[in-house]
Amino acid sequence: MSSSDWLIHQTWESGAMSGTLIEDWTPTALSSDYINRSIKIEKEQEFLAITLAPKPGMVLNTWCSVRHDEGHPMQWQAILRPTADAAGTRILYHDFTDVYPPSVPSLAEMGLQQGLEGSNVHIALFDAARGSVVLWIGRPPEWLAWQYAPLNGPFVHPEDLPQLQAAAKRVNSGEPPQSSGVIRLQGFDGHWVESSTLVRTFQFNDHPPHAELTLVQITPTREQG
Incomplete structure (x- = not known):
C-alpha cells in the first residue's frame, strides 16, 4: 500500500x-x-x-x-x-477462515453504524491535498462513485478542490471545524453530486492532529435515490 x-x-x-x-x-x-x-x-x-x-x-x-x-x-x-x-x-x-470464526464488531461499533442508517450524513478520512478518500468511517455513500476515483477521474471537482484544501488548512492550523461550502463530488455516469461538507481535524489517541489528513462530514444538498 x-x-x-x-x-x-x-x-x-x-x-x-x-x-x-x-x-x-x-x-x-x-x-x-x-x-x-x-x-x-x-x-x-x-x-x-x-x-x-x-x-x-x-x-x-x-x-x-x-x-x-x-x-x-x-x-x-x-x-x-x-x-x-x-x-x-x-x-x-x-x-484462516477454515480454522477461526470471523471477528465481529463490538456493540458500540454496531450501534454507530446502525445509528447512521437512514441519514444521508457520511464521514470520510480525507487527504485534502490530493482530494481523495483514505477510508470511510461507517458506511460509504451509495450515491458517490468513490470506488472508481482516481481511475475514472478526480473524486472532487477540480474547480471545488481549493475550497476543501483551504478549509483543511485552517482546521490543521488550530481553527475550529470549518465548512468548505458546497462542493461537487464524483457521482455515477459522469454526474457530479453537490454536497455540503464540514471539515475537522483527525488524530490518533495521544497524538497531535494529523498534518495531512482530516475528517470530512459529507451531506448531499439534494435527496439522492
Missing part, C-alpha cells in the same frame, strides 16, 4: 482470496475500497498508524474479518511492514 497515492498494488492471488476472477482483476485498488470490505479490524489504531504514517522498524501482526465477493465473511491474518524507504506498507494476508 502506497502512502503517496493511497493505492494498494496487489497480486492476483490476493484478489483471488476474495473471489475475484482473473478477468475482473486490476493491479491497483483504493485503500478505502479494501477497508470498506472489512467487518472488523483488530488493533485498528495500530493498523491505521502503520498504513497512514509508515516508519522503518514498524511491524504489526493483526486479524481482520472481511466480506468475500459472494457475501460471506472470511477471517484473515494480516502482517504489515513498511517498505525500506517508508513510502508505503507491505501487507501479507493469510486466510
Whole structure:
C-alpha cells in the first residue's frame, strides 16, 4: 500500500482470496475500497498508524474479518511492514477462515453504524491535498462513485478542490471545524453530486492532529435515490 497515492498494488492471488476472477482483476485498488470490505479490524489504531504514517522498524501482526465477493465473511491474518524507504506498507494476508470464526464488531461499533442508517450524513478520512478518500468511517455513500476515483477521474471537482484544501488548512492550523461550502463530488455516469461538507481535524489517541489528513462530514444538498 502506497502512502503517496493511497493505492494498494496487489497480486492476483490476493484478489483471488476474495473471489475475484482473473478477468475482473486490476493491479491497483483504493485503500478505502479494501477497508470498506472489512467487518472488523483488530488493533485498528495500530493498523491505521502503520498504513497512514509508515516508519522503518514498524511491524504489526493483526486479524481482520472481511466480506468475500459472494457475501460471506472470511477471517484473515494480516502482517504489515513498511517498505525500506517508508513510502508505503507491505501487507501479507493469510486466510484462516477454515480454522477461526470471523471477528465481529463490538456493540458500540454496531450501534454507530446502525445509528447512521437512514441519514444521508457520511464521514470520510480525507487527504485534502490530493482530494481523495483514505477510508470511510461507517458506511460509504451509495450515491458517490468513490470506488472508481482516481481511475475514472478526480473524486472532487477540480474547480471545488481549493475550497476543501483551504478549509483543511485552517482546521490543521488550530481553527475550529470549518465548512468548505458546497462542493461537487464524483457521482455515477459522469454526474457530479453537490454536497455540503464540514471539515475537522483527525488524530490518533495521544497524538497531535494529523498534518495531512482530516475528517470530512459529507451531506448531499439534494435527496439522492
